[in-house]
Amino acid sequence: MGTLKRVIDDIVDLRAIGGRSDIHPDEVLQKASYEDKIPSSKDEKRVLLLAIDVQNDFMENGSLPVKGSHADVQNLIKFIHSNAGGISKIIASMDTHTYYQIFHPSWWIGKDKQHPEPFTPIRLEDIENGTWMPVKYEKHSRKYVEYLERNAKKTLVIWPYHCLLGTFGNSLEGQFANMAYYHSAVRDTDFEIVVKGTSPLSEMYGIFKPEYDEGVEISTGLLDRLSDFDMILIAGEAKSHCVLESLLQILEYYKDDKPVTENIYILEDCTSSIEGFEDETEKVFLGLEKDYGIKRVNSTDLKL
Missing domain, CATH: 3.40.50.850 (Isochorismatase-like)
Incomplete structure (x- = not known):
């Protein structure tokens, strides 16, 4: 060669x-x-x-x-x-992202009105008990987390803002x-x-x-x-x-x-x-x- x-x-x-x-x-x-x-x-x-x-x-x-x-x-x-x-x-x-994405802190808010810290896991039980709630697309977000758990996918993890376009x-x-x-x-x-x-x-x-x-x-x-x-x-x-x-x-x-x-x-x-x-x-x-x-x-x- x-x-x-x-x-x-x-x-x-x-x-x-x-x-x-x-x-x-x-x-x-x-x-x-x-x-x-x-x-x-x-x-x-x-x-x-x-x-x-x-x-x-x-x-x-x-x-x-x-x-x-x-x-x-x-x-x-x-x-x-x-x-x-x-x-x-x-x-x-x-990998190319923007501010509002389902795995970024901006997407979720807690009971204390604060966004989750990076590396926080979001599970279905967290949504159901109100620990974390999506700020938009509520129905989809719940369905998404449920899908991940039902299909043995990786747990949704909140990643630091990264690879922003x-x-x-x-x-x-x-x-x-x-x-x-x-x-x-x-x-x-x-x-x-x-x-x-x-x-x-x-x-x-x-x-x-x-x-x-x-x-x-x-x-x-x-x-x-x-x-x-x-x-x-x-x-x-x-x-x-x-x-x-x-x-x-x-x-x-x-x-x-x-x-x-x-x-x-x-x-x-x-x-x-x-x-x-x-x-x-x-x-x-x-x-x-x-x-x-x-x-x-x-x-x-x-x-x-």
Whole structure:
């Protein structure tokens, strides 16, 4: 496979992960123009890198920090640089929210007329006894919490305001973005971005559909495209939530298609769980390895 001429430090600043990048994308793309093109259209083995929510608010100094995220992003950037000629395409998701959403403090109010603190769980019994009440969409909100409990979904948790549309926290982590665009220019393929989570009425951990999709038409376009690839690599934040739910949605869609599910690789050193969810997440992944044949590897052990 073709390799990049420029050393990694000439493209990104790994010391600046999680902060504002002093390296402008225009500078990055100018440098990429001097590389020998490696058109992905000529790849015999099609490899997709699916980067979940590699955004500033999930970095260790962000609004909803994931411990280990800086190391995850550093490993991911190094992997892209070392395997640029083997990665056919990069698709990144971006969690994107506004002030009034069902998982934000603004949506709920307590008996004392105060909004809940971040990380407060909202259960059906809390609504029924008046501990927490929605400030709008009362019928839907109750039905939503009831649906989560009835279907053994994650409990509704009030998250800190994060990834608010148009803010720095909403943006892709700058060094990752620069490397992804550099790869795009060299491989002559679009770096695609999928925006998720804009509906005020539901959480949307996975890329492909919200947690509660009653009355919502689910687009399967991206899911259908996954079968075009010989290998699907998954990384990003957080392993316990958006990475896991995205994976579960893929496996649900391709549950009878082992050639797809057995070619899914989780880059273990490029993703971390939210603290407190590690053991539960590990149990789920062990089951998915057994049932669907997914692989878990360190990026340093995978050469494309």
